[in-house]
Amino acid sequence: MSELRWNPLMGEWVATATHRQDRTFLPPADFCPLCPTAPGGFPTEIPEPTYDIVVFENRFPSLAPVPPEPAVEGTELYPVRPGQGECEVVVYTPNHNSTLADEPVERIYKLVQVWTDRFRELSALEFVKYVFIFENKGEAIGVTLHHPHGQIYAYPFVPPRVEKELAQSLNHYQEKGSCLLCDIVAEEKNDGRRVVAENDFFVAYVPFFARYPYELHIASKRHLQDLTGLGGKEQKDLAEILKQVLAAFDKLFNVSFPYMMVLHQRPSDGENYDFYHFHIEFYPPMRTATKLKFLAGSESGAGMFINDTLAEEKAAELREKIENVEWKATE
Amino acid sequence: MVNWKSIGPMKDEQAGKNEQGVYEMRKRRELMADGRRYIIYYTFGEDSEGMPANRRENEKGEDV
Numbered sequence: 114m115s116e117l118r119w120n121p122l123m124g125e126w127v128a129t130a131t132h133r134q135d136r137t138f139l140p141p142a143d144f145c146p147l148c149p150t151a152p153g154g155f156p157t158e159i160p161e162p163t164y165d166i167v168v169f170e171n172r173f174p175s176l177a178p179v180p181p182e183p184a185v186e187g188t189e190l191y192p193v194r195p196g197q198g199e200c201e202v203v204v205y206t207p208n209h210n211s212t213l214a215d216e217p218v219e220r221i222y223k224l225v226q227v228w229t230d231r232f233r234e235l236s237a238l239e240f241v242k243y244v245f246i247f248e249n250k251g252e253a254i255g256v257t258l259h260h261p262h263g264q265i266y267a268y269p270f271v272p273p274r275v276e277k278e279l280a281q282s283l284n285h286y287q288e289k290g291s292c293l294l295c296d297i298v299a300e301e302k303n304d305g306r307r308v309v310a311e312n313d314f315f316v317a318y319v320p321f322f323a324r325y326p327y328e329l330h331i332a333s334k335r336h337l338q339d340l341t342g343l344g345g346k347e348q349k350d351l352a353e354i355l356k357q358v359l360a361a362f363d364k365l366f367n368v369s370f371p372y373m374m375v376l377h378q379r380p381s382d383g384e385n386y387d388f389y390h391f392h393i394e395f396y397p398p399m400r401t402a403t404k405l406k407f408l409a410g411s412e413s414g415a416g417m418f419i420n421d422t423l424a425e426e427k428a429a430e431l432r433e434k435i436e437n438v439e440w441k442a443t444e
Numbered sequence: 445m446v447n448w449k450s451i452g453p454m455k456d457e458q459a460g461k462n463e464q465g466v467y468e469m470r471k472r473r474e475l476m477a478d479g480r481r482y483i484i485y486y487t488f489g490e491d492s493e494g495m496p497a498n499r500r501e502n503e504k505g506e507d508v
Contacts, residue, residue: 160477165488170481223488226469230486 115175115196116183117269125273128196129184130175146172147204147260159204166220166227167204168265174200176266178240197240199267203227209260212250212369214359216261218438222352228376229340229348231265236339236381241267243275243380251371253398253405263374271380278377279389286388294390298332307428310357310435314350317358319428324418326400326427327365329358332392338379339391353438358395361434366402373397 117126146158159167176198187193205213205224213221228246235244248263249256271279285293301307301318309329310317317331331354333347343351362370373396379386400406400421411417467488476483 156477158476159483161485164485166486167483168486169476169483172481223467223469223486226467226488227486230469230471 119192171200201265218356242382246376253371326422364434
């Protein structure tokens with residue numbers, strides 16, 4: 114069963130998707146559903162013997178284009194609606210043992226193009242109001258499949274965290290006449306202590322207000338609202354800075370660094386979001402080589418994050434690990 | 445409640461200053477074995493004719 118239940122205390126929707134309890138959980142490599150199907154072998158989700166980048170509808174979706182009727186009837190206090198939306202899986206590579214950080218920059222560049230195409234296509238669906246591209250990496254985050262992949266949720270509403278960011282951006286624009294994220298990027302660049310990497314079109318930084326020790330944001334220097342506004346050189350620069358920060362993460366503690374990566378783009382509800390600014394956010398849970406940051410009482414119950422570290426120091430650690438990226442003519 | 449529509453367009457001074465991408469992207473959509481879900485294979489290659497990928501796909505009428 115799948116449905117959206119309204120939380121009147123917070124003014125936000127909660128998805129229930131009971132079928133996800135039965136989803137595949139950390140299968141052995143021989144039975145990975147995201148590997149190409151080998152001749153005569155276990156039939157995976159992907160019939161082709163090889164592939165470049167593949168996108169498919171999630172077998173265990175939280176939202177579906179034609180959702181089932183809700184299991185319960187709503188009330189005036191507790192509205193309920195079908196969980197209409199789309200949930201896609203984006204498989205980065207046929208190589209089961211790889212990670213996005215391990216992949217060549219050329220493949221990340223291709224992934225940027227796939228993200229752009231998925232945003233464009235899903236945004237055009239009438240019932241979709243927000244396209245959310247993300248990756249959960251590592252068992253510390255709770256991934257159930259190790260094969261390198263990301264996900265896309267196309268929501269029938271603008272999710273609350275993005276809505277708050279939009280409201281802050283709009284207020285800033287109305288008060289100052291400028292884009293909030295453009296001003297943040299300018300301040301980070303001017304200060305410099307929290308900047309981790311930079312190229313012609315993008316800058317990566319541990320934000321002044323980081324909630325996680327190694328939280329990192331990547332923002333476009335140019336004011337644009339979504340991936341579809343990127344030109345070819347900008348797509349390449351985005352791929353390059355992604356490769357740099359992902360590799361730096363892994364070098365920090367010489368482990369495959371777990372993280373949540375989320376793309377914040379404009380909603381696709383037909384309204385004007387010219388004041389908003391596309392960016393990517395990383396939330397890594399590690400605070401040392403052996404310790405995780407947990408979302409405990411203050412973070413979960415009050416929404417107040419406590420960061421045990423200084424953003425300036427963590428940015429310096431990451432900056433030391435940044436290396437140049439080599440491009441091949443073709444992959 | 446904020447009025448999103450009240451905001452006018454913001455100036456974008458660098459728009460259109462980028463070169464085109466290197467790889468031509470093609471996609472092929474199929475139904476999965478369960479007959480319900482779709483799967484999209486993305487493949488990439490250099491565009492030897494210098495034509496944007498989306499224009500070529502439209503002209504060929506591929507299953508995109």
